[in-house]
Amino acid sequence: MPVDALLFDKDGTLFEFGETWNSWAQEMLKELSQGDEARAEAMAQVISFDRSKGEFNPDSLVIAGTNGEVAAVLAPLVPQMQEAELERFLARSAATAALSEAVPLAEFLDGLLARGKVLGVMTNDAEISAISQLERSGVLDRFAFVAGFDSGHGEKPAADPLLAFCTATGVSPARTAMVGDSLHDLEAGAAAGMTRIGVLTGMALHEDLAPHADVVLPNIGHIPGWLDR
Incomplete structure (x- = not known):
């Protein structure tokens, strides 16, 4: 799919x-x-x-x-x-935390948008933190949906906040990928019926994520190559 x-x-x-x-x-x-x-x-x-x-x-x-x-x-x-x-x-x-982008985000996200992809963020952090950090990185406008645990959709590993993204954007879960660095992310993706992409820019190791993911990548910058395959 x-x-x-x-x-x-x-x-x-x-x-x-x-x-x-x-x-x-x-x-x-x-x-x-x-x-x-x-x-x-x-x-x-x-x-x-x-x-x-x-x-x-x-x-x-x-x-x-x-x-x-x-x-x-x-x-x-x-x-x-x-x-x-x-x-x-x-x-x-x-x-207000100092930010370290996993890859240059503006270029990466613009590349996905050029492919016609719809993008969103769902974090177990607060919505105010997510919006502030995305604004400070200059990429908030690339996302059609940004939610935190306090946005009214629930929190991961429940499927509800992921399904809220699909409802908001009109993209079915089966055609959506959840991208994350933790088991919470991947478990939520599985519960929502989404493709699950694990990345290694968090604290989890490849062997932690692999049993729960469709693919594990070093970082989000490898997603375009994976999409091409």
Whole structure:
């Protein structure tokens, strides 16, 4: 079945996960711990962030979880904020994170649009973060659909937000590919009846993704070549 539309995850897919989020995490922990070293370390442990290496571990909730889920585990260690306030803080903070594009996005996306593909983004990050980051990269206008976990369609690994993209664009799931770096992305794609493209710009390894994907590529830049095959 031809692929007429591609729905991208954001973190670890459009943007390199580690290069974007490791430095953000260090600043976030520093600010929320208010200089309390023990509290900073406890917070790092509950989100599985290795402070000695300055990077997330592959099992971190942050990789595919929502801001709400991250706020829930951090809240007991952040007494100066209510959980809802903490969730809003995480969304605002993420919206300003330094970005590392997996490939030069404008050129890549324009190439897909020139092929007549319909493009969208579905992330378990907040919608405000997704829109801010795509705007800062100068590519927001390339997407016909942008949704976060809080956009009213649900969150991955459920199929609902992926099917919302199909409803919004008029492209059937069978002619749509879900592109992502995590099992959440690929499981959602399977549940929605979409082609599943795994990429290795997140924390998962090829052997993690391969059993759940139709193809695993080094990064999104390899998609045009895969489409040609």
